[in-house]
Amino acid sequence: MNSEFTIAVHSLALLAYRPDHMATSDMIAHNVCTHPARVRKVMAMLRKQGYVAAKEGIGGGFLLNCNPDEVTLAEMYRLTSMGSVKPGWCSGDEEQDCMIACNMATVMDHIFSGAEKQLIDYFGQWTIRDVLEQVRKEQQSK
Amino acid sequence: MNSEFTIAVHSLALLAYRPDHMATSDMIAHNVCTHPARVRKVMAMLRKQGYVAAKEGIGGGFLLNCNPDEVTLAEMYRLTSMGSVKPGWCSGDEEQDCMIACNMATVMDHIFSGAEKQLIDYFGQWTIRDVLEQVRKEQQSK
DNA sequence: CTTACTGTTATTATATTGATTACAGTTAGA
């Protein structure tokens, strides 16, 4: 799993939480605990898909541009981490005589595709609002 | 996802496919396309759980010691890749004042645990036999 | 007692990931 997924979810939750629904990359980076440039990279993806708006120049930053009740983690997964279930390394070798060696890569590919579908279904059940709610519950339970 | 999962599944399928249900680490490594030492490492895990038996010395190798109809990919996942859904990198910082920063790591942790459960459920639907069947189908479709 | 195996650890090479730097472009406000 790509950790840009985590950054995207965290950033949207933070924007949804803030009263003005706005924050600079410095503020987000500090909250998330990473480098502002990394945040800007992830936010650029979110901006291109319309989840946030970016304002350059003084007083600028990122503004939430979606409904946290409707945006699911599945969308964030697709945006940031699609394909990450399948390992980079593949077994087998198309050139061999053995039926197993020849076809295992393709079969594992199918299996990993199915696994990713399952994962996306699961993430589809979580909205940004749900994440915020969980954060609140976690806070209260202290 | 850990690619040792792939090696474990491929190796069991290969053993199940071979008439004598036996192969050396060299043979498996060649079939899988990796180094024999890596195969031995994975097979040692399978042996400790009783999925295969190992015979040392001349004429030795690994022998299938389980029913391919019953062993599922979920077991292979647990054995080789448990925890791999959650990225190594975590956002947030317990020390901060912000409710989001403080609790996001815990919440994401819950979310990734749920995701892994989903994945394991899915892998539980696949047996080694199913993998072999898929390989056969793939071969026929050429 | 030699040869062909497994078991295991250590080391090295490679790939992936994240941090950091750098700088161009933008905009508000003095």
Added chain:
DNA sequence: TCTAACTGTAATCAATATAATAACAGTAAG
């Protein structure tokens, strides 16, 4: 119009994770 505070983006460096390889002890068949 100039400056300061932003984003956008690419390039580079550092850290980490992954896979390959080497090495060698232990074991068993012939």
